[in-house]
Each structure stands twice: as C-alpha cells, then as structure tokens.
Amino acid sequence: MYTQAMDTAPKEERSALEDAALQQRFDARIDAGEFIEAKDWMPEHYRKTLVRQISQHAHSEIVGMLPEGNWITRAPTLKRKAILLAKVQDEGGHGLYLYAAAETLGTSRDQMIDALHSGKAKYSSIFNYPTLTWADVGVIGWLVDGAAIMNQVPLCRCSYAPYARAMVRVCREESFHQRQGYDALLTMMTQGTAAQRAMVQDAVDRWWWPSLMMFGPPDAESPNSAQSMRWGIKRISNDELRQKFVDACVDQAKVLGVTLPDPALKWNEARGSHDFGAIDWDEFWRVVGGDGPCNCERLAARVAAWEDGAWVREAALVHERKRSLKEAA
Numbered sequence: 001m002y003t004q005a006m007d008t009a010p011k012e013e014r015s016a017l018e019d020a021a022l023q024q025r026f027d028a029r030i031d032a033g034e035f036i037e038a039k040d041w042m043p044e045h046y047r048k049t050l051v052r053q054i055s056q057h058a059h060s061e062i063v064g065m066l067p068e069g070n071w072i073t074r075a076p077t078l079k080r081k082a083i084l085l086a087k088v089q090d091e092g093g094h095g096l097y098l099y100a101a102a103e104t105l106g107t108s109r110d111q112m113i114d115a116l117h118s119g120k121a122k123y124s125s126i127f128n129y130p131t132l133t134w135a136d137v138g139v140i141g142w143l144v145d146g147a148a149i150m151n152q153v154p155l156c157r158c159s160y161a162p163y164a165r166a167m168v169r170v171c172r173e174e175s176f177h178q179r180q181g182y183d184a185l186l187t188m189m190t191q192g193t194a195a196q197r198a199m200v201q202d203a204v205d206r207w208w209w210p211s212l213m214m215f216g217p218p219d220a221e222s223p224n225s226a227q228s229m230r231w232g233i234k235r236i237s238n239d240e241l242r243q244k245f246v247d248a249c250v251d252q253a254k255v256l257g258v259t260l261p262d263p264a265l266k267w268n269e270a271r272g273s274h275d276f277g278a279i280d281w282d283e284f285w286r287v288v289g290g291d292g293p294c295n296c297e298r299l300a301a302r303v304a305a306w307e308d309g310a311w312v313r314e315a316a317l318v319h320e321r322k323r324s325l326k327e328a329a
C-alpha cells in the first residue's frame with residue numbers, strides 16, 4: 001500500500017480565501033490540460049469521483065477474470081489454453097495497477113475490497129452474464145475487450161496522472177485480448193464445422209446487447225458525465241463511444257461472417273454512421289442493481305477467494321515483520 005497524504009495543511013487551518021485560491025489554481029490547471037498528481041491539491045468532489053471510478057474499474061478487472069477463468073481447463077488446444085491463461089492473468093494485473101492508483105487518493109485496499117464484498121461497490125454489469133460455450137470466450141475478447149478498449153483509450157489522457165499512467169499499460173494488453181478473441185472466432189468460422197459456426201453466432205447473439213450497455217446509460221441520463229468531462233476525467237461521451245464501437249464492429253462482423261442481432265442496424269449516409277436499435281435499459285439497471293444471471297455467483301466466488309487466501313496474506317505479513325526485524329538487528 002502506498003497511500004499518500006493529499007493535502008499540505010489540515011482543511012480547518014486554511015481560510016476560505018485560501019481555499020478559493022486553491023480551487024482557482026486547480027481549475028486553471030485543468031483548463032490548460034495539465035495533469036494532476038497525487039500530492040497536488042484537488043477538490044474533495046474530484047477526489048471522491050476518482051476513487052469511485054477507479055475502484056469500480058479495478059473491481060471490474062478482477063471480477064472479469066471469473067467468466068473466462070471457467071474455461072481455462074476446457075480450452076480446446078494447448079495454444080488456446082496458454083493464451084487464455086495469460087489473458088486472465090493480465091486482468092488480475094490490471095486490477096492491481098488500478099487498486100494502486102486508487103490508493104494514491106487516500107483510500108485503502110481493505111476499504112475497497114470490503115465495499116466490493118459487501119455489495120456496496122459496483123463493477124461492470126457485463127461480467128454478470130454466463131459463459132455457456134467456448135465461443136463465449138472468443139466473443140468476450142472480440143466484443144467485451146473491444147468495448148473496454150474504446151472506453152479506456154481516452155482514459156490514457158485522464159487529468160489524474162496515476163490513473164492515466166495505469167491506463168497506458170492496461171490498453172496495450174487489452175489490444176492483445178481483443179485480437180486473441182477475434183482470432184479464436186475467425187478460426188471457428190473459417191475452419192470449423194457448421195455446429196461450431198452456429199455456436200459462434202449464438203454467442204454473438206447473447207453478448208451483443210450487453211456489450212453496448214458497457215458504455216453506460218445514454219448521455220441524457222448520465223448527469224455525472226458532464227462534470228467528469230469538465231474535469232478532464234472523461235474525454236468522450238457514452239453515446240459517442242457506443243457509436244464508434246458499433247461502426248467498428250459492423251465491418252469486423254462481416255469479415256467473421258456473423259450477423260449482429262439487430263434488425264434496425266443500417267448505414268446512415270447523412271450521419272456517416274450506423275443507426276442501431278433501442279437498448280433495453282431496464283435489463284441494464286436490473287443487472288447493475290444485482291439481479292443479473294450471475295451476480296450472486298460472481299460475488300460468492302470473490303468472497304471465497306478472499307477467505308481462502310487469508311493464510312497467504314498472513315504469511316506475507318509475518319515474513320515482512322521477520323525481515324524488518326532482521327534488518328534492524
């Protein structure tokens with residue numbers, strides 16, 4: 001843990017005038033496109049917003065290991081097993097970078113884990129859907145990691161520098177995740193049997209709409225977005241990112257030879273983009289609220305992993321105590 005002090009003086013020791021000057025300087029730095037570091041003064045609301053966003057992001061990475069982790073023992077070839085193992089391990093690493101970035105804002109790992117396990121903290125709704133076949137693993141790489149890249153590339157320019165730095169590393173690995181998924185699907189579609197091609201189409205049918213939900217509610221119903229855009233935390237709106245994702249996927253689906261399950265999907269010459277059908281936001285809110293197909297299962301798996309790992313944490317702490325005693329002696 002490397003939680004850092006966020007402020008040079010306790011709040012009560014500063015006058016309102018000094019606070020206003022700090023706020024003004026912060027706003028000017030944001031307007032100038034400067035990065036904010038952990039030791040810099042920042043408004044409490046900015047800090048809280050970042051803690052919420054970065055910890056939710058970290059939770060999504062480690063909960064996201066579960067749906068695909070189910071398939072490591074059942075991967076069809078040694079090559080696919082090695083790739084999937086590396087990919088799932090990367091997601092654990094992304095969680096670590098992000099928990100560490102959130103800790104620079106003065107929250108602790110224990111607080112964040114506790115919020116996840118008690119159901120207070122959210123994570124991406126997509127990971128509450130089941131992985132029924134091997135094709136789901138390919139589709140998660142193509143669509144879910146693909147949507148994650150769309151969402152995360154702009155975060156490399158986020159105004160909070162420790163988050164931006166973490167995202168640079170995350171994005172490099174995400175692009176490998178997307179390609180390995182697409183490659184697995186392409187192999188099944190071009191060299192597979194009719195049953196395998198049908199399996200891919202079925203997985204696309206189930207994951208397409210939840211993938212579009214990954215960009216969050218429509219801009220008009222996303223009141224926090226405007227503030228995040230002003231602070232330079234968010235650079236592109238939910239609806240814009242969703243549109244870019246749909247446009248990119250249409251051509252990729254053609255190459256694969258799958259149909260995206262949306263009869264309203266069609267090119268709009270005037271907009272220079274694809275129109276697409278209505279998203280079922282009731283389903284989105286239901287799953288975010290805890291009532292998705294696998295919410296209970298995912299949380300139970302995380303809590304069990306935490307409890308099973310207690311002896312590792314204890315042993316590491318004892319080892320560290322012994323090491324520092326030895327060093328002191």
Ligand SMILES: [Fe+2]
Nearest residue numbers: 061090091094
């Ligand atoms: Fe990731």
Ligand SMILES: [Fe+2]
Nearest residue numbers: 091145174177
């Ligand atoms: Fe990923």
